[in-house]
Amino acid sequence: MSKSTPHIKSDNIKIAETILLPGDPLRAKYIADNFLENVVQFNGVRNMLGFTGAYKGKEISVMGTGMGMPSMGIYSWELINVFGVKNLIRVGSCGALQENLKLYDVILGIGASTNSNYASQYELPGTYAPTASWKLLEKAKKIADEKNIDVHIGNILSSDIFYNDNPDAIKKWMNMGVLGVEMEAAALYMNAARAGVNALCILTVSDNILTQEETTPEERQTAFTKMMEIALELAE
Numbered sequence: 001m002s003k004s005t006p007h008i009k010s011d012n013i014k015i016a017e018t019i020l021l022p023g024d025p026l027r028a029k030y031i032a033d034n035f036l037e038n039v040v041q042f043n044g045v046r047n048m049l050g051f052t053g054a055y056k057g058k059e060i061s062v063m064g065t066g067m068g069m070p071s072m073g074i075y076s077w078e079l080i081n082v083f084g085v086k087n088l089i090r091v092g093s094c095g096a097l098q099e100n101l102k103l104y105d106v107i108l109g110i111g112a113s114t115n116s117n118y119a120s121q122y123e124l125p126g127t128y129a130p131t132a133s134w135k136l137l138e139k140a141k142k143i144a145d146e147k148n149i150d151v152h153i154g155n156i157l158s159s160d161i162f163y164n165d166n167p168d169a170i171k172k173w174m175n176m177g178v179l180g181v182e183m184e185a186a187a188l189y190m191n192a193a194r195a196g197v198n199a200l201c202i203l204t205v206s207d208n209i210l211t212q213e214e215t216t217p218e219e220r221q222t223a224f225t226k227m228m229e230i231a232l233e234l235a236e
């Protein structure tokens with residue numbers, strides 16, 4: 001029987017156990033068009049494009065998640081709990097929060113701090129620390145080393161706010177050594193942890209909040225190849 005949810009209608013097309021998740025659905029299409037073989041589109045609901053294909057002979061899927069934790073929360077929950085996805089790798093852009101980070105540098109998010117209330121649903125008697133799966137993180141670092149790609153590994157910030165009214169808020173996260181700001185990883189890490197599956201967030205620096213350098217929307221869609229090459233090699 002064909003599985004479907006309010007947001008993913010796969011029409012019997014298989015979603016692989018390993019999936020790459022860019023925020024931008026056009027980045028998902030770019031990855032499918034340029035890196036995968038035997039590609040079939042499994043989702044088009046709300047134009048949140050999703051594809052399954054093969055990378056170096058291994059089955060892998062790629063799908064957009066939209067922006068922000070509510071959107072990531074929906075798609076990753078459905079992929080895990082309805083479609084049985086086991087390895088979820090976000091491939092996103094971020095704003096760098098440390099001066100040593102340059103445009104196009106790659107970050108592996110070992111933990112995702114957040115200003116979101118997403119964890120409140122679990123009614124934990126304390127503060128939860130959303131983290132990447134060691135299995136994926138360790139493998140990603142090995143792949144990066146083999147490809148001679150430098151990666152920064154550390155804490156990232158998943159923020160609910162892109163345009164913050166308080167200019168000092170981000171400085172407090174910088175003071176804690178947080179490497180970059182994006183908007184989805186914490187929800188992904190929590191959904192994966194709750195279901196006992198694996199997640200990792202790989203980011204490419206698209207702008208630096210301190211130096212004001214930035215990339216163009218076209219570059220954000222296509223020019224993040226180092227991150228994509230690491231993520232694609234995670235297919236099992």
Ligand SMILES: O=P(O)(O)O[C@H]1O[C@H](CO)[C@@H](O)[C@H]1O
Binds near residue numbers: 022068094183184
């Ligand atoms: O490039 P993506 O994956 O969309 O990620 C970042 O870009 C968007 C903001 O411009 C947010 O989704 C943020 O997390």
Ligand SMILES: O=c1cc[nH]c(=O)[nH]1
Binds near residue numbers: 096162183206207
């Ligand atoms: O969430 C994001 C993504 C890219 N750059 C930012 O400053 N914030």
